[in-house]
Amino acid sequence: MRLTLEIWRQKDAQDAGRFARYDLPEVSEHMSFLEMLDVLNQELIGKGEEPVAFDSDCREGICGMCGFVVNGYPHGPQPLTTVCQLHMRHFHDGETLRLEPFRAKAFPVIKDLAIDRSALDRIVMAGGYVSINAGGPRDANSILVGKKESDLSMDAASCIGCGACVAACPNASASLFTGGKISHLGLLPQGEPERKTRALNMVTRHSDEGFGGCTVIGACAEACPKGLKLDFIARMNKDYLAGTVTFREEAAGGGG
């Protein structure tokens, strides 16, 4: 099929950026979206032009490296699908597709469609861990985990950190990501001791990184390729509020 791509080209973070048009007369419907861009890039390289920069790694929807906006949809219009798993059969002959990077102050453009998402890593560093005693291996199943809690925790843990929630949010908020990380640990017994300080630290980091606040629109949950729900944001708020009230300054010399 024949497609026209209008791709955002931007040399670096300082460059103003603009759309460039590319005609692709023969796109196979069996290609993935990124394979189509690979073909385009080979062509551009052949012509001595600069290839389009975009991120990817696993190309099987699990690493969270890929992601840009296709016609107003982060990761493209197919629900629950990363752009690396999006196949060209979902588009039709003669269509024009506009590709833009995820836009947020906290996600500076590196080049073209590639953005710097390390702000999300710093939110995880602020509290996305559990402190446990190292030592001999424990018996399996020595800590009991309820079925519902474990299912919910797994739902939250399926977040791949792609940033589509931020891209979709009219406030450029990373609340769904942060709520997911807070919930996936906080729902389990292993994460319970640090549940409230985790929420305090991660929410504070989230603000400091320059993300916006949640106004309960729900665009994030619609865009999320892993189907995370707004429930995790409510849980983040609850843990944060409880943490604010009950937080105790640590006694000098106390271990983590």
Added chain:
Amino acid sequence: MSVATASTAAPVKVSRLAVFWQSQVGKKFVSAVTGVLLFTFVVGHLLGNMQAFQGAEKFNAYAHFLQNAKAIVWPTRIIMLAALILHATAGIQLWLRSREARPQPYRVPLANPATPSSKTMIWTGLLTLGFLVFHLLDLTLGAAFVHSGFVAGEAYQNLVATFRNFGKVIFYSASIVGIGFHLSHGLYSLWQSLGFRHPLWTPTIMKVALLVGVFLSIAYLTIPAGVVTGLIRL
């Protein structure tokens, strides 16, 4: 065991209230609690105002009762003013921060599920703020440049005079519809701000919030409509 580092402990030395107010989750909590307070006032004020349909005597007696019940009226005024200042400050700051969070707009507008009311919270809020100032000048204080024929103590007569002015009918009505919009999203989102979301209750809350917003608008609109149609007259 890992040793607590600066990043694992919540900020020390800074007051916990300051940290709370600095965070978006904290500001939303304040917005929710003050929003509920303001909402109760909106409902109470409506119940009082409905007495306009019972004639001048009843309505003026109610107004006199309020003017003399200083022990009820002043604490209410102070709490509402404080709630309003906190609510408006939180709302405006959150809005400004969200704008800053995306300095480069999308060139192709994003498809998103925002409802008309959720998109316009800041505008319906600012409209409400402007309306409140005007309304107080008009019917509580009777400032001459807003309400030329104002007579202190004659609440019913003042009300009728206000709604005989076409411009005021339009402005009051638009503001009331604005408050209805504001509440149809606010009465839903506040639960999220308080940390409550539930697969059974949340969809119901959304519907009820919309209904309450629409109902309150219509109920308040009956007052200017009553004057215009002559149901409320001198």
